[in-house]
Amino acid sequence: MLSRERLPPRIILKYYLYQATATFGFFWPVFTIFLLDRGLNYTQIGLLGSISAAFVVVGEVPTGYAGDRIGRRNSLLVGSVLLALSVLGFLVAETFLAFAVLWVLWALGLAFRSGSGDAWLYETLEERLDEGEFTRVRGRGGSVNQWLSAATMLAAGALYSYDPRLPFLAGGLLLASSIPVLLSMPETNHQQDGETFTVLDAPPVLREQLTNPPLRSTVLYLALFFGIVNAADEFIQPIATGPAGLSETALGPLYAGFTVLAAVTSYFAGDVEELLSTQWALVLVPGLVGAFFVVPLLLPVAALPVFFLMKSARTAVAPIASGYVNDHAGAAGRATVLSAASMVYALARLPLKPLAGAVADATTPLVAIAGLGGCFLVAGSLVFAWERPGSDAAVGDGQPAD
Structure with a gap:
């Protein structure tokens, strides 16, 4: 240990x-x-x-x-x-x-x-x-x-x-x-007992792991969260230099501040997981971000604190999410399952970014941010009602439960 x-x-x-x-x-x-x-x-x-x-x-x-x-x-x-x-x-x-x-x-x-x-x-x-x-x-x-x-x-x-x-x-x-x-780093013994992972093995592994509990709802919920955070990134600069009142020269220190806070949060990700448990860390932290996305629409000065919350929450959730997927992926196809989860996260970003941009063009970036938060809260609640993300619905060998 x-x-x-x-x-x-x-x-x-x-x-x-x-x-x-x-x-x-x-x-x-x-x-x-x-x-x-x-x-x-x-x-x-x-x-x-x-x-x-x-x-x-x-x-x-x-x-x-x-x-x-x-x-x-x-x-x-x-x-x-x-x-x-x-x-x-x-x-x-x-x-x-x-x-x-x-x-x-x-x-x-x-x-x-x-x-x-x-x-x-x-x-x-x-x-x-x-x-x-x-x-x-x-x-x-x-x-x-x-x-x-x-x-x-x-x-x-x-x-x-x-x-x-x-x-x-x-x-x-x-x-x-x-x-x-x-x-200088060693390779891992990911092929166990002489087993070879072939291209024909990949589709069944992905189907079993990502379309069954517990990964299916968790990956979908996380994809929604990472999607709204990625889409909201596009609006940081116009909101910071607009409603938040910062000058353009202040953007550099602002982004450095984001990164420093992310470093601190990432360092304590394990403590966050211990405090809340894996399931509730994966559910509550994204939910908190989604709820606070609505606040700047009512109080524009709160936009910068919300962005700091967004950046720190993402860096806290990422290692917890990766650990959860690792725990429920089989050894032979682990990298394939992790990459497939990343693909789902990327797919969620594709529609959210242009839709948020269209809303911002038609209204304001603050409305777009609030819309992203509202979208996540509604969609995330539906996922939670369907099947609780982050639940331990898996047998001890890391394979999904029936």
């Missing part, structure tokens, strides 16, 4: 180091203005985002299957190589077609990492330490990532002002540094 008092084992320290290298903070705050400076317009930037989202959705299950076939660590290696190549490619790309290629590499890199990282950690804890510590270790790894993101975000503007390519050079090199870290 991992102790809270002593230094974590070497293998966990390596995982934290990997999380430190997996940050996009150097270039994320200047991403849009860099693309505009390269001659792209907002329509083209939006189209690139759609291309990326489409490839994430299409690539989630195949890359999750690849993680089950080639190994979790090797899948993470492929993802790191693709992400590093994508970011370093911004140093030379100048045409829309070139940027589209980089976006595809970016999306595939994210897809390779999405299921395999959590699968590697869960199985490493299961084999060597204690899988019951997954939420705590995953949350603290996320905290390391968020702290590094905040620090690198503060450097992004200075690097960009000196040379617009420098943030991407620094970001690409940082991502590339994850490769030797991953090579």
Whole structure:
């Protein structure tokens, strides 16, 4: 059992180091203005985002299957190589077609990492330490990532002002540094008793795991939550510089504040789970966010605190949700199930973002935020009435109950 008092084992320290290298903070705050400076317009930037989202959705299950076939660590290696190549490619790309290629590499890199990282950690804890510590270790790894993101975000503007390519050079090199870290980490024994997970095994695994309790209602409920949070992200800047009264120069410190709070919340995700229980953490925290989304419509000054709540809640829920899916996924197809859950989360975002945008265009961003909260409360209540998300309706071997 991992102790809270002593230094974590070497293998966990390596995982934290990997999380430190997996940050996009150097270039994320200047991403849009860099693309505009390269001659792209907002329509083209939006189209690139759609291309990326489409490839994430299409690539989630195949890359999750690849993680089950080639190994979790090797899948993470492929993802790191693709992400590093994508970011370093911004140093030379100048045409829309070139940027589209980089976006595809970016999306595939994210897809390779999405299921395999959590699968590697869960199985490493299961084999060597204690899988019951997954939420705590995953949350603290996320905290390391968020702290590094905040620090690198503060450097992004200075690097960009000196040379617009420098943030991407620094970001690409940082991502590339994850490769030797991953090579020093062991592979897990995810194929048990000589069993081979084939492409023909994937559909039955997904059907059994995601269309039966307890995962079906939980993944659907979480997809709604992650969907409204992702859609609400689009309105932070116009609300912050509009009804909330911040200047544009204050956006950088605001986003750094989001990241710092997310780091603290992620660190204590395990304590949140212990305090509320897994089920109620997954149900109550998203429900609280949905309810507070309505408040800025009545009191615009409350918008910024609500955004801080939204960011911290998401980082708290993510490791708890991943641990829950891990607990109820079979060992052979674990990365496939995790990637399929990520695909469901992405699918929920696709309609919510344009619908929220249409509402904001017709009314105001505050109305759109309130609409997202109301949508979640209604839809989430229906899911809860149908089947309680996060309930332990599974037998002891991790297979779904009948």
